[in-house]
Amino acid sequence: MKLGSFVCAIAMAASFLPTAALADDPHDPTMRSAAARAHDRAMIKQMNQRQLAYVRQRDAxxxxxxxxxxxxxEAYADARADYARKMAEWRRAVAACNAGRWEYCDN
Structure with missing residues (x-):
């Protein structure tokens, strides 16, 4: 009974493991001719272009x-500029502290 539960647990865990997605089968008999591959490539390109158009419309x-x-x-730009100014002041204070100017070490 315990062995059956263990096997079931292993099977369930294996089903959750990622597997490699299989692309076109290189041995597919329908893709042997250059014309079939070109047609397949054209169809994929068309699907990609339709999807791109959809995404652009959705984003618009x-x-x-x-x-x-x-x-x-404007408020965001002002806040970013204020942050950049304060960071520059802090970096100057750290550099001065590291250079031995102890009055800058309290900040």
Missing amino acids: RNMRTYRVPQRDR
């Missing part, structure tokens, strides 16, 4: 929905 719709107001963009 989402941009209208998630548009950030100008004042929020």
